[in-house]
Every structure is written in structure tokens, then in C-alpha cells.
Amino acid sequence: MSLPASPATPTATITSVVVTPVAFADPPLLNSVGVHEPYALRAIVVVHTDSGHYGLGETYGDEVHVARLQRAGEFLVGTDAFNINRISERVSASLAEDNGAGGHGTGGMVTTTSLDDRVLSAFDVAAMDIQGKVLGVPVSTLLGGQVRDEVEFSGYLFYKWAGHPGFAEDKWGAALDPSGIVEQARKMVDEYGFKALKLKGGVFPPEEEALAIEALRAEFPDMLLRIDPNGVWTVDTAVRIGRRLEPILQYLEDPCLSIEDNAAVRKQINLPLATNMCVVSFNDLPPALSAGAVDVVLSDHHFWGGLNRSRLLAGIAETFKLRLSMHSNSHLGISFAAMIQLASVTKNVDYACDTHWPWKLAEDDVIVPGVFSFEDGKVRVPTKPGLGVELDNEALARMHQQYLDAGLKKRDDTTYMQSIVPEYELKTPRW
Numbered sequence: 001m002s003l004p005a006s007p008a009t010p011t012a013t014i015t016s017v018v019v020t021p022v023a024f025a026d027p028p029l030l031n032s033v034g035v036h037e038p039y040a041l042r043a044i045v046v047v048h049t050d051s052g053h054y055g056l057g058e059t060y061g062d063e064v065h066v067a068r069l070q071r072a073g074e075f076l077v078g079t080d081a082f083n084i085n086r087i088s089e090r091v092s093a094s095l096a097e098d099n100g101a102g103g104h105g106t107g108g109m110v111t112t113t114s115l116d117d118r119v120l121s122a123f124d125v126a127a128m129d130i131q132g133k134v135l136g137v138p139v140s141t142l143l144g145g146q147v148r149d150e151v152e153f154s155g156y157l158f159y160k161w162a163g164h165p166g167f168a169e170d171k172w173g174a175a176l177d178p179s180g181i182v183e184q185a186r187k188m189v190d191e192y193g194f195k196a197l198k199l200k201g202g203v204f205p206p207e208e209e210a211l212a213i214e215a216l217r218a219e220f221p222d223m224l225l226r227i228d229p230n231g232v233w234t235v236d237t238a239v240r241i242g243r244r245l246e247p248i249l250q251y252l253e254d255p256c257l258s259i260e261d262n263a264a265v266r267k268q269i270n271l272p273l274a275t276n277m278c279v280v281s282f283n284d285l286p287p288a289l290s291a292g293a294v295d296v297v298l299s300d301h302h303f304w305g306g307l308n309r310s311r312l313l314a315g316i317a318e319t320f321k322l323r324l325s326m327h328s329n330s331h332l333g334i335s336f337a338a339m340i341q342l343a344s345v346t347k348n349v350d351y352a353c354d355t356h357w358p359w360k361l362a363e364d365d366v367i368v369p370g371v372f373s374f375e376d377g378k379v380r381v382p383t384k385p386g387l388g389v390e391l392d393n394e395a396l397a398r399m400h401q402q403y404l405d406a407g408l409k410k411r412d413d414t415t416y417m418q419s420i421v422p423e424y425e426l427k428t429p430r431w
């Protein structure tokens with residue numbers, strides 16, 4: 001008996017890449033380096049192929065990063081969207097003469113990520129979107145298959161002003177003390193059903209932030225709680241606050257900046273330490289593991305090289321018994337779809353993932369609306385081919401115009417803060 005002829009190997013040759021910077025309204029969220037500007041920036045990457053399918057990627061919108069994406073896009077024309085290894089090679093070739101300066105996209109908070117992985121990410125995601133569309137399967141199937149059909153997220157609490165100076169107040173109001181944080185948490189939990197909450201710290205003296213965590217515990221007795229001061233505490237402060245919050249926290253995120261300092265903290269407290277600042281590339285794993293600096297890596301496909309490289313991280317994490325959670329910066333629906341597809345196939349992403357989603361206006365997006373809804377803090381994984389989202393071209397044009405009108409060229413929370421509070425100074429550690 002003869003076997004049926006095998007179908008032709010699928011291909012989808014890249015014919016062009018269009019990179020469009022966009023801006024969307026963002027509330028005045030406070031952090032260790034300043035305050036979010038009135039608009040957050042993103043770059044939308046659309047990869048066209050000769051198969052008639054297009055693929056979507058989303059990443060940082062800093063001008064330097066956008067220029068790198070455009071150059072990499074030119075290097076990718078003629079490459080097969082099914083060959084991720086070749087795509088990676090071509091992206092690296094486009095960066096061969098690059099001095100690596102700038103374009104980090106995180107307002108100065110995370111500056112040691114891999115240049116190649118940061119630029120590769122959006123193309124890896126777009127290529128997976130294309131592959132899924134050509135084959136008629138969701139990206140989760142291409143990544144090995146879902147281990148969960150819903151992904152759980154945590155509510156991301158921020159100290160914030162009531163509104164940007166010169167703008168109307170936003171729907172969340174001010175949160176500048178424990179009761180403001182509890183009020184914000186109540187609104188977010190009522191609307192999204194979150195079962196875990198993370199407080200962005202590093203803004204006020206640590207004792208005040210500890211009081212906010214204790215107030216959250218009093219208001220939500222069963223809630224899983226985390227705090228993230230983005231590395232601005234000294235070892236002594238981190239040990240003092242860590243011990244105080246040991247019975248309350250699920251994990252403590254980046255109390256200090258360096259692997260060495262976090263390792264020193266970890267030896268003195270009985271609480272898992274998580275990071276998206278001292279382990280941000282594959283090179284950071286050996287020193288962090290040997291120092292015993294972290295228990296949980298907050299993976300982020302935007303700087304770990306996309307979906308395929310994030311799966312590699314998950315494999316390494318499994319081998320070395322590191323746990324995984326997921327990090328987020330201000331983002332739109334394409335990034336959200338990619339985060340959800342990835343979390344749905346990664347069994348050791350077993351903490352509720354971070355997302356800035358609630359901080360975005362529903363109408364501010366480049367995808368056709370109606371894909372995502374939250375129930376009990378969880379979002380169902382899209383099952384349509386590819387990422388499961390479609391580009392809304394009119395919305396893309398509108399949000400690009402918003403980018404031009406905003407006049408911002410990179411995320412810069414510090415300069416914006418100094419324009420409002422001139423005596424504001426960057427300091428690490430601050431306390």
C-alpha cells in the first residue's frame with residue numbers, strides 16, 4: 001500500500017515590512033523613574049508575504065527602536081516566514097554595525113536587554129502569526145499546544161495623580177496613599193475580577209508602601225499580593241520591608257537592582273524574589289542562578305526575542321527550577337494576544353501574569369475590537385488562526401496621527417516628571 005503524497009512544504013516569502021509608530025492615552029502612573037507621559041508609544045509591525053497573508057507584531061515605539069525595526073524589515077524581504085532561524089540571522093545582520101545605544105523603550109528602567117532579541121521579537125511574533133494563518137491554526141498550536149485555555153492576569157496597581165496637568169481627570173482618580181490604592185484596587189477587582197494584585201512601588205518611602213500592602217491585605221483577605229519597587233531599595237531596606245511583608249506577599253519583585261544585592265536580600269528573607277530587571281537576557285541566567293538571586297523570572301517576549309526564544313527561556317527555567325511569571329509595559333492588543341498565546345502553552349508560567357491592559361482606553365487600539373474579555377481575572381485564549389487578532393487599518397492611521405500630534409520621540413518618564421516637579425532627581429538606590 002502506498003502512502004498518500006505529502007503536502008508541499010508551506011512557505012510564505014516576505015515581500016515587505018511596514019513599521020508604524022503609534023501613540024495612545026496613558027494616565028499619570030508614578031514609578032521609580034518619574035511618571036508616565038500623557039501618551040504611551042508603540043510600534044506596529046506588519047509583515048506582508050507572497051501567500052497573501054500578513055503577520056502582526058507590536059513593540060516599543062522609541063524613535064531609535066523604530067529605525068532599527070525599519071532597517072531589519074528591509075533585511076527580511078525575500079525570507080521565508082516559516083524559517084525563524086533565518087529571520088533571526090537576518091535581523092542580527094541588520095544590527096551588525098549598530099552601537100546598541102538607546103531604543104530600550106522602558107524609560108530607562110530596563111537597559112541591559114539583548115539588542116538582537118529586542119529587535120527580533122516583533123518579527124518572530126509576526127512570522128508566527130503568518131504561519132498560523134497559512135496553516136489555519138492558532139499560534140498556540142505551533143508553539144506546542146495549549147496547556148490552558150484561559151490565562152490569568154494580576155491587577156496592576158499604581159500610585160497616580162488624578163490626571164495629567166492640563167488634562168481632565170481620568171476615571172481612576174488619584175492614588176497617593178494606602179486608602180487611594182485600596183480604592184483603586186476595589187475598582188479594578190470589581191471590573192476585572194483579579195485574584196492577584198501587584199503594587200508598583202519605588203515611589204514613596206518604603207514604610208508607606210508597606211502600609212499600602214497591609215491595607216490591601218485588610219481589604220482583600222484572600223488576594224495574592226506583590227510589590228515591585230524597581231530596584232530602588234538598599235539591601236538593608238529590602239530585608240527590613242521583606243521581613244515585615246513575608247507573611248503577606250506572594251513574591252517580592254526587584255527590591256534591589258543588581259544580582260549581587262538581590263542575592264544578599266534573598267539569603268535573609270523567607271520570600272520568593274522575582275525579577276524583570278536583573279535577569280533580562282540569556283547571559284544573566286548563569287550568574288543569577290549561581291548567586292541564588294531569584295526564584296521567579298518575569299518573562300517578557302518583547303525583550304527575550306519573541307515567542308520561540310521565550311519558550312527556550314521556559315525550558316531553561318524548568319531545568320533549573322526557576323518559576324516564571326510575565327512582565328508587562330504599556331501595550332496594545334497585538335502584544336496582549338502574543339502574551340496570551342505564549343502563556344497558554346507555557347506550563348511553568350503559573351503565576352497570574354502582569355498586564356497594563358486596564359490602564360488603556362478601550363477605543364485606543366489598532367486591532368478590530370471585541371477579542372478579549374476578563375472573567376475572574378482570566379482571559380480566554382483566542383483560537384482563530386495566528387494570533388487571533390486582525391488589524392484595523394483606520395484605527396492604525398488614527399493612532400499614528402495621534403503619535404505625530406503628541407510629538408514624543410521616546411518614553412521618558414523622568415524628563416516629564418521634572419517638567420512638573422523641577423526638583424525631582426533620579427536616584428538608585430533611593431531608600
Ligand SMILES: O=C([O-])[C@@H](O)[C@@H](O)[C@H](O)[C@@H](O)C(=O)[O-]
Binds near residue numbers: 029030109329
Ligand atoms: O509602566 C511602568 O511604569 C512600569 O514600572 C514598567 O515600566 C516596568 O517595566 C514594569 O512594569 C515592571 O514590572 O518593572
Ligand SMILES: [Mg+2]
Binds near residue numbers: 228253254275276327
Ligand atoms: Mg518589575
